[in-house]
Amino acid sequence: MSDRFEVYYSELFGSRWPSLLEALKSDPQHRTIERGLTKPYHLDAASIAVAGLLPLDHAERVLDVCAAPGGKALLLATRMGGAARLTANERSSSRRARLHRVVADHLPDSVHRRVFVTGHDARRWGLYERDAYDAILADVPCSSERHLVLSAAGTAGWNPRRSKRLAIDQFAILASVIDACRPGGYVLYATCTLNPIENDAVVALAPIRRPVEVVPIEPAALGFTKAERTEQGIAVRPDISDGAGPMFAALLRKRRPIG
Numbered sequence: 527m528s529d530r531f532e533v534y535y536s537e538l539f540g541s542r543w544p545s546l547l548e549a550l551k552s553d554p555q556h557r558t559i560e561r562g563l564t565k566p567y568h569l570d571a572a573s574i575a576v577a578g579l580l581p582l583d584h585a586e587r588v589l590d591v592c593a594a595p596g597g598k599a600l601l602l603a604t605r606m607g608g609a610a611r612l613t614a615n616e617r618s619s620s621r622r623a624r625l626h627r628v629v630a631d632h633l634p635d636s637v638h639r640r641v642f643v644t645g646h647d648a649r650r651w652g653l654y655e656r657d658a659y660d661a662i663l664a665d666v667p668c669s670s671e672r673h674l675v676l677s678a679a680g681t682a683g684w685n686p687r688r689s690k691r692l693a694i695d696q697f698a699i700l701a702s703v704i705d706a707c708r709p710g711g712y713v714l715y716a717t718c719t720l721n722p723i724e725n726d727a728v729v730a731l732a733p734i735r736r737p738v739e740v741v742p743i744e745p746a747a748l749g750f751t752k753a754e755r756t757e758q759g760i761a762v763r764p765d766i767s768d769g770a771g772p773m774f775a776a777l778l779r780k781r782r783p784i785g
């Protein structure tokens with residue numbers, strides 16, 4: 527493991543870092559989702575819990591803007607109402623092919639026919655569709671320490687600038703989907719990183735730049751998965767959640783124009 531990586535995360539998490547690192551290296555806590563599916567799908571317990579945080583009551587148009595491989599898209603598709611439509615977007619063509627397979631293989635026809643897979647750049651979505659969606663999930667690309675710590679190359683190639691670069695793209699995606707959200711609608715921002723630069727700091731910028739408010743999430747809302755409150759949202763960290771996560775989520779609501 528690279529020294530730079532160790533020092534950076536030790537400074538972030540202090541005496542908690544060794545147990546967090548141990549938990550990151552251990553097997554993730556997968557659960558099987560079956561309800562509403564034609565075939566079971568295995569997913570990290572924290573992902574399942576977080577996908578349940580996006581309010582879908584009365585939602586007619588739902589967008590999952592970074593959707594592959596598709597676990598959370600399956601959960602949104604099975605939670606949404608019988609007339610609602612889900613756009614599941616993925617920019618990478620190879621990952622999009624997998625997303626196509628996942629939704630085709632796991633969703634019953636009655637739901638699958640209301641799921642539309644697209645291949646756009648999420649950072650530019652709001653330029654083309656504005657005020658259009660009732661509920662949006664932005665499960666953005668991130669540092670994903672669980673993957674980094676599994677290989678020496680993962681942390682050797684790591685440096686703190688990487689998170690700063692990712693945060694620029696993450697905010698571009700978040701701002702763009704806020705533009706695409708209808709006033710009164712919800713955006714759920716999620717990552718699988720521990721790094722606050724990619725989590726709280728990205729979300730904190732949103733109400734400064736866009737007409738949104740951050741809606742507090744109660745850690746208890748995650749049900750079976752133990753979560754901790756952060757400045758802007760909640761975090762599931764594997765050292766205290768039986769190996770689930772990492773996952774960060776924050777919920778934003780777009781303001782309605784005054785008058």
Ligand SMILES: C[S@@+](CC[C@H](N)C(=O)[O-])C[C@H]1O[C@@H](n2cnc3c(N)ncnc32)[C@H](O)[C@@H]1O
Binds near residue numbers: 593621
């Ligand atoms: C964290 S993963 C999404 C995981 C997915 N939500 C799930 O639960 O299975 C982030 C995805 O965003 C895609 N992505 C990265 N940049 C993107 C962009 N600018 N526009 C659309 N998709 C992007 C990546 O290829 C990756 O598949």
